[in-house]
Amino acid sequence: MVRDERSVTPQSEDFSAWYNDVVFRAELVDRGPVRGSMVIRPYGYRIWELLQADLDRRIKATGHQNAYFPLLIPQSYMQREAEHVEGFAPELFTVTHAGGKELEEPLVVRPTSETIIGEMMAKWISSHRDLPLLLNQWANVLRWEMRPRMFLRTSEFLWQEGHTAHADAADATAETMLALGFYQDLAVEVAALASVPGEKTPGERFAGAERTFTIEAMMRDGRALQSGTSHFMGTNFAKAFGITYTSENGTAELCHTTSWGMSTRMVGGLIMTHGDDKGLVLPPALAPYQVVIVPIGRAEQAEATLAAAAELAGRLERSGIRTHVDARPQLSPGFKFNDWEMRGVPLRLELGPRDLAAGTALMSRRISYPRADAAKEAIPLDAAPDLLSAELAAFQAMLARRAADFRDEHTATVSTWPQFADAVATGWALAFHCGDQACEDDIKAETTATPRCVPLAGEPEQGKCVRCGKPSAYGKRVIFARAY
RNA sequence: CGGGAUGUGGCGCAGCUUGGCUAGCGCGCCUGCUUUGGGAGCAGGAGGCCGCGGGUUCGAAUCCCGCCAUCCCGACCA
Known part of the structure; x- marks a missing residue:
């Protein structure tokens, strides 16, 4: 492959340059004006939405409810749990002025919401009948990071944070493990990551937690990415915020709480797990477009192939396949092939006069594994929906296997x-x-x-x-x- | 916070050493014609307070001083 400004730095040459090239070229993100900030562009945001939708479904299916808590937290809240404040102090954004005046008490922009949610839980919980309290919120959080990296460490990021309160340690521990399971399942089944669930050693624990669990995924440069965490807080936050309940025997008891989070970082994780020197490779479950059809031909041929492409796309959409017809008239087919490869579309169909005459389309897979096979394959148009659904499922499984093999080999x-x-x-x-x-x-x-x-x-x-x-x-x- | 770089049309860069005449190139963009099965061709065109502020000079993208910002490499983190 000719190395010019249109291709990306090879992974083998400089993995982090490769990563940067890909996130920008594939139009997932752009830089924001502020250091470490990230604009998530539509193509990148769609990936996040798909991830989000899947996880949200899992969270709700297990009895959790979504809520929303304020972005601004009184500084004093952060200070109530000693380890928590120590852990987060260096990363905080603090608001000192509002309405043109200096505030009496500075406000912290949430780096995570244990404190404000703890405060509210204390207000809402009074009886064992109020437990467990199972909350989740989708939100942005801000942390001043020393070394930002798109998706992996940005000063503002999007995430989901679950916060729950329980009557006893056993129940809270079960909750902690349940949440860890969400992440592991999401990572493996949806993002096709090679992740390993486990417990953090004391030195790597969340600030304020008694136990921290994590899923660690292997990236293609052999490094590990913490892709989701679940914390058992014991009674630490309950003590700090007065989250207590009256038991069946009438005694006052401290709640045991948990918190757990998955963020836009996981998007970075799937880029670094599946991507190659041609760009992104997306698991079908998270691909904004699972199939892209490139109609080929000019003038009167174009009318025929475009119409056929639209008809095919309609049938694929109706069978649940996210499909896009690349009808840009000014671009050559070759350009489009490279473009969609950069964007990681799992399956591409070429539809030209020759194919139309034969009643087929040329299918090409973004990658194949374990054998690299670049051959395009003619598939019959009338059977396309079923055939492509099966291909997508196979592609998803192939990526997961490829990632797992890579992890095991390394x-x-x-x-x-x-x-x-x-x-x-x-x-x-x-x-x-x-x-x-x-x-x-x-x-x-x-x-x-x-x-x-x-x-x-x-x-x-x-x-x-x-x-x-x-x-x-x-x-x-x-x-x-x-x-x- | 240490170390290293860079700021010049949308993107990538050259020009700076040795100040000078209209600030150039590639990609992209616009228009037209031709083209379309692996990154199209030709012709024409638009687009720039050269990061910001001072200074030196007849004259500054270029030299000097100061500032700001971003990026990359390390220690922290989802």
């Missing part, structure tokens, strides 16, 4: 330090760790790798710390990786 179970260093240079290492913060810091200083999670799956295992040789702390091997 994950090594290691027991020595040299093996460990090797593994985290290109992927993930499964290793025993002593659990000491100093040892974790040492590993990070040497390799830039950090503990991503203790995987939920697998049997308990004991061993010696890969770095210092002390007994392992977590009863299992820990995933270490360089992370985003």
Whole structure:
């Protein structure tokens, strides 16, 4: 392929340059005027909407209700939970003036909503009959990030944050795991990510949480991306905000709360999981257009192929396939092929005079796996809806398998330090760790790798710390990786 | 906050060292004609407070001082 201003930097040359090229060329985003801000363009926003719709359905199906809480939070709220304020203080946007005057109490722009929701929960909950309280909100949050990156770390991002209150720890823990399941299922079934659910080590916990669970997905450069988190707060926030209830026995009890979130970051995750040197590759479940039809021909031929393309698109739409006809008259077919490949459309159909005469269309898959197969395939027009539905399902499964294979090929179970260093240079290492913060810091200083999670799956295992040789702390091997 | 770069039509850049005449190139855009099965061709055209503020000079995109912003690399994070 000729390298010019129309193609992207190859992944092998510079992965992060590749990522940047793709998000802009595919018109997912543009830069906002403020450092670290991101304009999500229609094509990118559609991906988010599809992700959002799927997760929203899962959340509602399990008894949660959507609500909306204010963007502005009194600064004092943030300070009530000691670890929470310490964790978020460096990232806060603070409003000091309003209406042309300095405010008596500064307002914080939410970096997350535990505090304001905690405050409201305290007001709404008084009896065990009010529990569990299962809330979710879709919102934007702001955090001042030192090093912004489109979708992965922007100063403002969109997310969903679930907040729940429960009578006891067991119920809250079950909720925490339920939410983690939403994310894992969404990641694997919809985004086709290779993610691993697990628990964060104490050093990586959410500020104020007792336990933090995560799904960690592997990107094509071997790094890990935290793609969703679920926190068990114990009674920390209940104490700070007075979230109490009267039990059946008449005693006053503290609630156990949870919170969990998935953000626009996941869009970055699917870009880095599936994309290649031709651009984006989208899983059908999240593709704004699952099938793009490129009509070919000029003048009177164009009339015929355009009409046929529109007719076909109508039939595909009616069978639930998101279809787009690229009718731009001034652009050549070759340009359109490259354009839709850049945008990651799973299936493309070419419809020209030759195809029309034969009653077929030429189908081309954005990628194939495990065998790379660039061949275009003629498919009969009358059977297209069923055929393409099946192709899309196969494409979705193929991407998930490709991602999982890639993850497995780049994950090594290691027991020595040299093996460990090797593994985290290109992927993930499964290793025993002593659990000491100093040892974790040492590993990070040497390799830039950090503990991503203790995987939920697998049997308990004991061993010696890969770095210092002390007994392992977590009863299992820990995933270490360089992370985003 | 450290380190490195860059600010010039929508995008990507050249010009700056050695100040000068109308600020140039590619892509994109507009118009016309021809073209359409892997990034079309030709012709014509539009579009620029050269990041901002000062200074030096007859004259500044170019030299000097200051500021601002963005990007990339590290430590933090969904």
